[in-house]
Amino acid sequence: MFHLTHLPHQEPGEKVILFLRRHWFIAARLAAVYAVLAMVPIAVRWFLGQVDPGFLVHPVGRPVLLLAGSVYYLFWWLMLYRHFLDYYLDLWIVTDRRILNIEQNDLFNRVISEQRISRIQDVTSTQRGMAPTFLDYGEVHVQTAAEVERFVFEQVPHPHQVARQINTLVEWKRHQHLS
Protein backbone atom coordinates (compact mmCIF):
# COMPACT_ATOMS: atom_id res chain seq x y z
CA MET A 1 0.00 0.00 0.00
CA PHE A 2 1.20 3.54 -0.48
CA HIS A 3 0.80 6.68 1.60
CA LEU A 4 0.24 10.22 0.41
CA THR A 5 3.49 11.09 2.13
CA HIS A 6 5.33 8.48 0.03
CA LEU A 7 4.36 9.11 -3.58
CA PRO A 8 6.22 7.46 -6.46
CA HIS A 9 9.58 9.30 -6.92
CA GLN A 10 8.67 11.76 -4.18
CA GLU A 11 10.95 14.80 -3.94
CA PRO A 12 11.99 16.33 -0.61
CA GLY A 13 9.48 18.95 0.54
CA GLU A 14 6.95 18.08 -2.16
CA LYS A 15 3.38 18.91 -1.10
CA VAL A 16 0.15 17.34 -2.33
CA ILE A 17 -2.28 20.02 -3.56
CA LEU A 18 -5.02 17.85 -5.07
CA PHE A 19 -5.86 14.19 -4.58
CA LEU A 20 -8.58 13.06 -6.95
CA ARG A 21 -10.60 9.97 -7.70
CA ARG A 22 -13.58 9.49 -9.95
CA HIS A 23 -16.85 10.94 -8.64
CA TRP A 24 -18.80 8.79 -6.14
CA PHE A 25 -21.68 8.57 -8.67
CA ILE A 26 -19.52 6.31 -10.87
CA ALA A 27 -19.14 3.84 -7.99
CA ALA A 28 -22.86 4.13 -7.16
CA ARG A 29 -23.80 3.38 -10.77
CA LEU A 30 -21.60 0.31 -10.70
CA ALA A 31 -23.17 -0.81 -7.41
CA ALA A 32 -26.66 -0.44 -8.93
CA VAL A 33 -25.73 -2.66 -11.89
CA TYR A 34 -24.38 -5.32 -9.55
CA ALA A 35 -27.46 -5.08 -7.34
CA VAL A 36 -29.61 -5.93 -10.37
CA LEU A 37 -27.28 -8.80 -11.32
CA ALA A 38 -27.58 -10.19 -7.78
CA MET A 39 -31.30 -10.71 -8.42
CA VAL A 40 -30.76 -13.03 -11.40
CA PRO A 41 -30.47 -16.33 -9.43
CA ILE A 42 -33.48 -15.31 -7.33
CA ALA A 43 -35.47 -14.63 -10.50
CA VAL A 44 -34.38 -17.96 -11.98
CA ARG A 45 -35.43 -19.75 -8.79
CA TRP A 46 -38.82 -18.04 -8.84
CA PHE A 47 -39.29 -18.89 -12.52
CA LEU A 48 -38.44 -22.56 -11.96
CA GLY A 49 -40.82 -22.58 -9.01
CA GLN A 50 -43.61 -21.49 -11.35
CA VAL A 51 -42.72 -23.80 -14.25
CA ASP A 52 -41.60 -26.97 -12.44
CA PRO A 53 -41.75 -26.78 -8.60
CA GLY A 54 -40.65 -30.41 -8.36
CA PHE A 55 -37.22 -29.52 -9.75
CA LEU A 56 -36.41 -27.39 -6.69
CA VAL A 57 -36.74 -30.38 -4.36
CA HIS A 58 -35.47 -33.04 -6.75
CA PRO A 59 -32.53 -34.99 -5.21
CA VAL A 60 -30.40 -34.28 -8.30
CA GLY A 61 -31.87 -31.00 -9.51
CA ARG A 62 -31.63 -29.20 -6.17
CA PRO A 63 -27.87 -29.62 -5.58
CA VAL A 64 -27.09 -28.82 -9.23
CA LEU A 65 -29.13 -25.64 -8.99
CA LEU A 66 -27.57 -24.63 -5.68
CA LEU A 67 -24.02 -25.23 -6.96
CA ALA A 68 -24.81 -23.18 -10.07
CA GLY A 69 -26.07 -20.39 -7.79
CA SER A 70 -22.91 -20.61 -5.68
CA VAL A 71 -20.68 -20.32 -8.76
CA TYR A 72 -22.73 -17.36 -10.02
CA TYR A 73 -22.47 -15.52 -6.71
CA LEU A 74 -18.74 -16.23 -6.33
CA PHE A 75 -18.01 -14.72 -9.73
CA TRP A 76 -20.46 -11.91 -9.15
CA TRP A 77 -18.56 -11.05 -5.94
CA LEU A 78 -15.20 -11.37 -7.69
CA MET A 79 -16.20 -9.06 -10.56
CA LEU A 80 -17.74 -6.55 -8.14
CA TYR A 81 -14.48 -6.32 -6.20
CA ARG A 82 -12.44 -6.19 -9.40
CA HIS A 83 -14.55 -3.25 -10.68
CA PHE A 84 -14.31 -1.57 -7.29
CA LEU A 85 -10.52 -1.83 -7.47
CA ASP A 86 -10.63 -0.45 -11.01
CA TYR A 87 -12.46 2.60 -9.61
CA TYR A 88 -10.44 2.85 -6.39
CA LEU A 89 -6.94 2.45 -7.84
CA ASP A 90 -7.37 5.19 -10.48
CA LEU A 91 -5.82 8.31 -8.97
CA TRP A 92 -4.88 11.79 -10.09
CA ILE A 93 -2.50 13.66 -7.82
CA VAL A 94 -1.36 17.23 -8.23
CA THR A 95 1.58 18.35 -6.13
CA ASP A 96 3.40 21.66 -6.09
CA ARG A 97 6.00 20.15 -8.46
CA ARG A 98 4.19 17.71 -10.80
CA ILE A 99 1.02 15.93 -11.75
CA LEU A 100 0.65 12.19 -11.41
CA ASN A 101 -1.77 10.09 -13.39
CA ILE A 102 -2.15 6.59 -11.94
CA GLU A 103 -4.51 4.33 -13.86
CA GLN A 104 -5.30 0.70 -13.21
CA ASN A 105 -6.58 -0.48 -16.60
CA ASP A 106 -6.98 -4.13 -15.73
CA LEU A 107 -5.32 -6.79 -13.62
CA PHE A 108 -1.56 -6.52 -14.10
CA ASN A 109 -2.02 -3.44 -16.29
CA ARG A 110 -1.10 -0.25 -14.46
CA VAL A 111 0.03 2.99 -16.04
CA ILE A 112 1.73 5.75 -14.04
CA SER A 113 2.48 8.99 -15.84
CA GLU A 114 3.97 12.11 -14.33
CA GLN A 115 4.84 15.52 -15.66
CA ARG A 116 6.38 18.65 -14.20
CA ILE A 117 4.02 21.55 -13.55
CA SER A 118 6.38 23.83 -15.48
CA ARG A 119 5.78 21.79 -18.66
CA ILE A 120 2.02 22.20 -18.66
CA GLN A 121 0.85 24.39 -21.51
CA ASP A 122 -2.93 24.21 -21.37
CA VAL A 123 -5.61 22.94 -19.01
CA THR A 124 -9.20 22.42 -20.15
CA SER A 125 -12.21 21.12 -18.25
CA THR A 126 -15.33 19.56 -19.79
CA GLN A 127 -18.69 18.48 -18.50
CA ARG A 128 -20.95 16.59 -20.90
CA GLY A 129 -24.33 15.11 -20.06
CA MET A 130 -27.12 15.53 -17.55
CA ALA A 131 -25.62 13.58 -14.65
CA PRO A 132 -22.18 15.27 -14.92
CA THR A 133 -23.87 18.70 -15.02
CA PHE A 134 -26.18 18.11 -12.05
CA LEU A 135 -23.57 16.31 -9.98
CA ASP A 136 -20.67 18.54 -11.06
CA TYR A 137 -18.17 16.04 -12.36
CA GLY A 138 -16.29 15.80 -15.65
CA GLU A 139 -12.92 15.64 -17.34
CA VAL A 140 -9.82 17.76 -17.04
CA HIS A 141 -7.47 17.66 -20.03
CA VAL A 142 -3.89 18.64 -19.33
CA GLN A 143 -1.83 19.40 -22.40
CA THR A 144 1.92 19.34 -21.95
CA ALA A 145 4.78 20.02 -24.34
CA ALA A 146 4.58 16.40 -25.54
CA GLU A 147 2.92 15.57 -28.85
CA VAL A 148 0.30 13.28 -27.39
CA GLU A 149 -2.05 14.38 -24.63
CA ARG A 150 -1.29 11.97 -21.81
CA PHE A 151 -3.17 13.44 -18.93
CA VAL A 152 -6.91 13.22 -18.74
CA PHE A 153 -8.51 13.36 -15.32
CA GLU A 154 -11.63 11.30 -15.92
CA GLN A 155 -14.98 11.82 -14.18
CA VAL A 156 -13.43 13.86 -11.36
CA PRO A 157 -15.53 16.09 -9.09
CA HIS A 158 -15.54 19.89 -9.68
CA PRO A 159 -13.53 19.79 -12.93
CA HIS A 160 -13.68 23.55 -13.52
CA GLN A 161 -12.24 24.26 -10.06
CA VAL A 162 -9.55 21.63 -10.61
CA ALA A 163 -8.58 23.19 -13.94
CA ARG A 164 -8.46 26.64 -12.30
CA GLN A 165 -6.28 25.35 -9.47
CA ILE A 166 -3.84 23.72 -11.87
CA ASN A 167 -3.69 26.90 -13.97
CA THR A 168 -2.95 28.92 -10.82
CA LEU A 169 -0.19 26.48 -9.94
CA VAL A 170 1.29 26.74 -13.46
CA GLU A 171 1.26 30.56 -13.25
CA TRP A 172 2.89 30.46 -9.83
CA LYS A 173 5.61 28.14 -11.14
CA ARG A 174 6.28 30.41 -14.12
CA HIS A 175 6.67 33.43 -11.82
CA GLN A 176 8.96 31.42 -9.62
CA HIS A 177 11.21 30.57 -12.59
CA LEU A 178 11.26 34.14 -13.86
CA SER A 179 12.19 35.51 -10.46
Place this chain on the structure above:
Amino acid sequence: MKFMTIPLFSVLIIYFIFLAGFVVFGIFNVYHALRFGMASLTNIISLAAFVAGALMIVGLTAPIIVDTDWRQPLFVIGSVARSEIGEELP
Protein backbone atom coordinates in the same frame (compact mmCIF):
# COMPACT_ATOMS: atom_id res chain seq x y z
CA MET B 1 -28.21 -52.81 -23.95
CA LYS B 2 -25.44 -50.36 -23.25
CA PHE B 3 -25.53 -47.64 -20.60
CA MET B 4 -23.15 -44.95 -19.46
CA THR B 5 -23.98 -43.28 -16.17
CA ILE B 6 -22.74 -39.76 -15.55
CA PRO B 7 -22.51 -39.47 -11.76
CA LEU B 8 -23.61 -36.39 -9.89
CA PHE B 9 -20.11 -35.82 -8.47
CA SER B 10 -18.97 -34.73 -11.95
CA VAL B 11 -20.93 -31.52 -11.22
CA LEU B 12 -19.06 -31.26 -7.92
CA ILE B 13 -15.73 -31.58 -9.74
CA ILE B 14 -16.73 -28.79 -12.11
CA TYR B 15 -17.74 -26.71 -9.07
CA PHE B 16 -14.33 -27.22 -7.47
CA ILE B 17 -12.61 -26.22 -10.72
CA PHE B 18 -14.62 -22.98 -10.72
CA LEU B 19 -13.78 -22.52 -7.05
CA ALA B 20 -10.06 -22.92 -7.81
CA GLY B 21 -10.38 -20.29 -10.55
CA PHE B 22 -12.13 -17.97 -8.12
CA VAL B 23 -9.36 -18.43 -5.54
CA VAL B 24 -6.65 -17.65 -8.12
CA PHE B 25 -8.34 -14.47 -9.35
CA GLY B 26 -9.29 -13.53 -5.82
CA ILE B 27 -5.61 -13.68 -4.85
CA PHE B 28 -4.78 -11.46 -7.84
CA ASN B 29 -7.36 -8.89 -6.67
CA VAL B 30 -6.09 -8.98 -3.07
CA TYR B 31 -2.51 -8.58 -4.34
CA HIS B 32 -3.49 -5.48 -6.28
CA ALA B 33 -5.32 -3.97 -3.32
CA LEU B 34 -2.35 -4.58 -1.02
CA ARG B 35 0.36 -3.51 -3.45
CA PHE B 36 -1.23 -0.55 -5.19
CA GLY B 37 -4.02 0.58 -2.88
CA MET B 38 -3.69 3.41 -0.43
CA ALA B 39 -3.10 2.70 3.25
CA SER B 40 -6.61 3.81 4.12
CA LEU B 41 -9.59 2.49 6.05
CA THR B 42 -11.62 2.15 2.84
CA ASN B 43 -9.05 -0.15 1.28
CA ILE B 44 -8.73 -2.31 4.39
CA ILE B 45 -12.50 -2.55 4.92
CA SER B 46 -13.19 -3.38 1.26
CA LEU B 47 -10.49 -6.04 1.30
CA ALA B 48 -11.87 -7.56 4.51
CA ALA B 49 -15.42 -7.43 3.08
CA PHE B 50 -14.29 -9.23 -0.09
CA VAL B 51 -12.65 -12.05 1.85
CA ALA B 52 -15.57 -12.29 4.30
CA GLY B 53 -18.12 -12.34 1.47
CA ALA B 54 -16.26 -15.08 -0.35
CA LEU B 55 -16.02 -17.18 2.80
CA MET B 56 -19.71 -16.63 3.44
CA ILE B 57 -20.72 -17.85 -0.03
CA VAL B 58 -18.53 -20.93 0.29
CA GLY B 59 -19.71 -21.45 3.86
CA LEU B 60 -23.36 -21.41 2.75
CA THR B 61 -22.60 -23.91 -0.01
CA ALA B 62 -20.71 -26.35 2.25
CA PRO B 63 -23.80 -27.86 4.00
CA ILE B 64 -25.34 -28.58 0.58
CA ILE B 65 -22.19 -30.38 -0.49
CA VAL B 66 -22.06 -32.38 2.74
CA ASP B 67 -25.75 -33.35 2.71
CA THR B 68 -25.96 -34.49 -0.91
CA ASP B 69 -25.39 -38.05 -2.09
CA TRP B 70 -22.98 -37.42 -4.96
CA ARG B 71 -22.97 -41.05 -6.06
CA GLN B 72 -26.42 -40.64 -7.57
CA PRO B 73 -26.54 -40.68 -11.34
CA LEU B 74 -26.86 -37.27 -12.95
CA PHE B 75 -28.16 -38.83 -16.12
CA VAL B 76 -27.82 -42.05 -18.05
CA ILE B 77 -26.70 -42.25 -21.65
CA GLY B 78 -27.49 -45.34 -23.60
CA SER B 79 -29.85 -47.26 -25.80
CA VAL B 80 -32.26 -50.01 -24.90
CA ALA B 81 -33.01 -52.76 -27.36
CA ARG B 82 -36.72 -53.44 -27.71
CA SER B 83 -38.72 -56.26 -29.32
CA GLU B 84 -41.30 -55.70 -32.05
CA ILE B 85 -44.02 -55.35 -29.44
CA GLY B 86 -41.98 -52.84 -27.37
CA GLU B 87 -40.66 -55.17 -24.69
CA GLU B 88 -37.24 -54.34 -23.31
CA LEU B 89 -34.70 -56.97 -24.36
CA PRO B 90 -31.78 -58.00 -22.11
